[in-house]
Amino acid sequence: MLGLALALLRVSKHRVMRWPAAIYTELFKNVPLLAIIFVTYFGLASVGLRLGVFEAGSLSLVVFYAAYLSEIFRSAISGVHAGQQEASEALGLGRVSTFTHVIFPQALRSALPGTNTMFVDLLKSTSLLVTISAAELMSQGRLITSATFRALEVYLVIAAIYFVLCYPLSQGLLWLERRIRAGVPLTPGRRRRLRAAKALLKGAVA
Amino acid sequence: MSETAAVDATVSTPATQDAVVRIENLSKSFDGRMVLDNVGLTVDHRKILAIIGQSGGGKTTLLRCVNLLERPDNASMEVMGETVFAGDRLVCGDLAKLRRSVGMVFQRFNLFPHLTAVENVMLAQLRAGIAEKEALERAVQLLCRVGLAHRGVAYPEQLSGGEQQRVAIARALALRPSVLLFDEPTSSLDPESTGEVLRVMRELADDGMTMILVTHELPFARDVADTVVFVDGGRIVEQGTPAEVLGNPREPRTKAFLASSTASH
Numbered sequence: 353m354l355g356l357a358l359a360l361l362r363v364s365k366h367r368v369m370r371w372p373a374a375i376y377t378e379l380f381k382n383v384p385l386l387a388i389i390f391v392t393y394f395g396l397a398s399v400g401l402r403l404g405v406f407e408a409g410s411l412s413l414v415v416f417y418a419a420y421l422s423e424i425f426r427s428a429i430s431g432v433h434a435g436q437q438e439a440s441e442a443l444g445l446g447r448v449s450t451f452t453h454v455i456f457p458q459a460l461r462s463a464l465p466g467t468n469t470m471f472v473d474l475l476k477s478t479s480l481l482v483t484i485s486a487a488e489l490m491s492q493g494r495l496i497t498s499a500t501f502r503a504l505e506v507y508l509v510i511a512a513i514y515f516v517l518c519y520p521l522s523q524g525l526l527w528l529e530r531r532i533r534a535g536v537p538l539t540p541g542r543r544r545r546l547r548a549a550k551a552l553l554k555g556a557v558a
Numbered sequence: 559m560s561e562t563a564a565v566d567a568t569v570s571t572p573a574t575q576d577a578v579v580r581i582e583n584l585s586k587s588f589d590g591r592m593v594l595d596n597v598g599l600t601v602d603h604r605k606i607l608a609i610i611g612q613s614g615g616g617k618t619t620l621l622r623c624v625n626l627l628e629r630p631d632n633a634s635m636e637v638m639g640e641t642v643f644a645g646d647r648l649v650c651g652d653l654a655k656l657r658r659s660v661g662m663v664f665q666r667f668n669l670f671p672h673l674t675a676v677e678n679v680m681l682a683q684l685r686a687g688i689a690e691k692e693a694l695e696r697a698v699q700l701l702c703r704v705g706l707a708h709r710g711v712a713y714p715e716q717l718s719g720g721e722q723q724r725v726a727i728a729r730a731l732a733l734r735p736s737v738l739l740f741d742e743p744t745s746s747l748d749p750e751s752t753g754e755v756l757r758v759m760r761e762l763a764d765d766g767m768t769m770i771l772v773t774h775e776l777p778f779a780r781d782v783a784d785t786v787v788f789v790d791g792g793r794i795v796e797q798g799t800p801a802e803v804l805g806n807p808r809e810p811r812t813k814a815f816l817a818s819s820t821a822s823h
């Protein structure tokens with residue numbers, strides 16, 4: 353969501369809106385996630401803003417990945433052919449309708465592969481939160497290893513758990529990508545519309 | 559459905575005034591370079607105006623000014639008797655309404671690739687507040703009219719160029735515009751597709767659709783147009799009936815253009 357908002361700001365006509373978003377993106381894109389996690393958890397705490405592990409972790413992941421996602425969305429939006437905007441405007445669609453019905457659906461299609469990678473990456477990055485969290489998966493592993501001295505097995509199990517979480521997510525997103533590319537209507541409303549259209553068209557051809 | 563019903567639905571109600579589009583003193587420059595220099599034209603109800611001329615002469619820009627996709631530097635413009643532009647000011651209160659009464663067909667079709675043919679024809683209707691059922695019926699009727707009812711649920715990329723352009727024509731007709739603008743609608747098509755599209759356009763002409771048509775198909779322009787305008791270097795060099803401009807041009811530049819374009823065909 354934040355990524356999309358940033359992308360919208362960055363394709364804006366007004367420099368005042370583009371600049372802060374561009375600065376934000378460049379900043380967070382070029383700082384390691386680990387540093388962001390430390391700043392939000394330890395850094396903010398030192399100036400009196402104590403966040404819980406979960407809050408600090410989520411905040412770090414959101415600000416970091418929003419920067420990357422905004423890049424993906426921005427290039428997807430500006431990748432939609434200018435003729436699309438024109439055709440839409442020539443049909444009397446306003447700016448909002450043009451974006452929601454013409455530009456965005458096309459941008460979404462080209463942004464999906466990159467978004468897919470980002471989401472899986474995000475999920476995997478939760479493992480970095482080990483540095484600030486005692487309850488997180490990796491550190492549970494450390495507790496167990498120190499109790500049992502079976503490091504390899506324990507960390508393999510943790511890796512397996514990440515895989516089990518990430519694989520379905522990435523496969524699910526790939527499936528969505530394929531469905532969209534094949535032109536399968538995804539919303540019930542659109543399915544209904546196309547069904548009605550088929551019936552009426554068949555009658556018209558006969 | 560009967561043939562006449564389809565025909566009636568396509569043609570807009572007669573205007574009380576004669577001129578559907580009236581443009582005077584239109585000037586437009588890009589980056590300080592004059593692209594249209596004091597151009598004027600009038601298209602009456604049920605009439606067809608053809609614009610011809612060399613590439614780069616300003617034909618597309620002129621056409622795009624009519625529905626204000628391009629904003630003139632200076633002009634006085636009326637569409638359906640309503641002043642939409644005066645001096646250097648846009649006075650059109652409702653740009654969407656203007657655009658709904660002016661349909662446009664592009665050289666490169668510009669269909670929405672994420673929507674099927676029938677949805678392409680429906681979108682503007684739905685956005686204009688027309689009920690789903692009515693929008694669908696009209697879309698199907700228009701697809702029949704351009705001979706593509708059997709391709710209604712195909713996506714643009716599954717259609718040939720000629721089919722795409724016919725869907726684009728149906729889409730432009732969906733909101734019952736008072737005038738249709740065509741910008742070289744057959745320039746990116748092979749001869750067979752060109753034939754299909756010109757056939758549809760001729761039918762529209764026969765039904766009394768008001769049109770402004772930029773084209774290199776001079777025989778077609780001669781057949782259907784009421785007025786031919788030759789544009790060169792951002793000015794209207796010559797204008798008159800097809801017989802006058804195409805058959806017996808007065809201006810040397812028109813003669814040169816016609817000689818070169820008949821030679822290349």
Ligand SMILES: Nc1ncnc2c1ncn2[C@@H]1O[C@H](COP(=O)(O)OP(=O)(O)O)[C@@H](O)[C@H]1O
Pocket residue numbers: 588589593611612613614615616617618619620
């Ligand atoms: N958006 C634009 N920005 C700058 N120059 C433009 C733009 N659109 C058109 N032009 C220039 O205006 C002139 C007329 O172009 P155009 O109206 O497309 O001519 P035609 O359709 O007759 O080929 C050309 O020199 C073209 O380069």
Ligand SMILES: [Mg+2]
Pocket residue numbers: 614617618619742
């Ligand atoms: Mg042109």
